[in-house]
Amino acid sequence: MSDILDLKGLNCPLPVLRTKKAMKAVPAGQTLTVEATDPAAMRDxxxxxxxxxxxxxxxxxxxxxxxxxxxxxA
Known part of the structure; x- marks a missing residue:
């Protein structure tokens, strides 16, 4: 099962910072789906x-x- 982190409308550096923070709560082997509209998110x-x-x-x-x-x- 995957949780969804909605970061649409946020600009750099918020998408990558919030993704990093959210991943701390994801148990090993589980997934997180991240949705963002900032083009820099692809790279970051x-x-x-x-x-x-x-x-x-x-x-x-x-x-x-x-x-x-x-x-x-991990």
Missing amino acids: ITALCETAGFTLLSAEERSGVFVFEIRQV
Whole structure:
């Protein structure tokens, strides 16, 4: 089961900061779906996953909304 974090309408750096904070509460093996409209989120959230050790399962744009599926590893 995946929770959804709605960050639509927020601008950099809030989407990546709130994603990082929300991932702390996600149990290992569970996923978080993040929705954002800030174009910088694609770069920033991808980089967050790489540096924090989260697994980025998918990242795509759907009608102006960037949708990320992120799995907590630890």
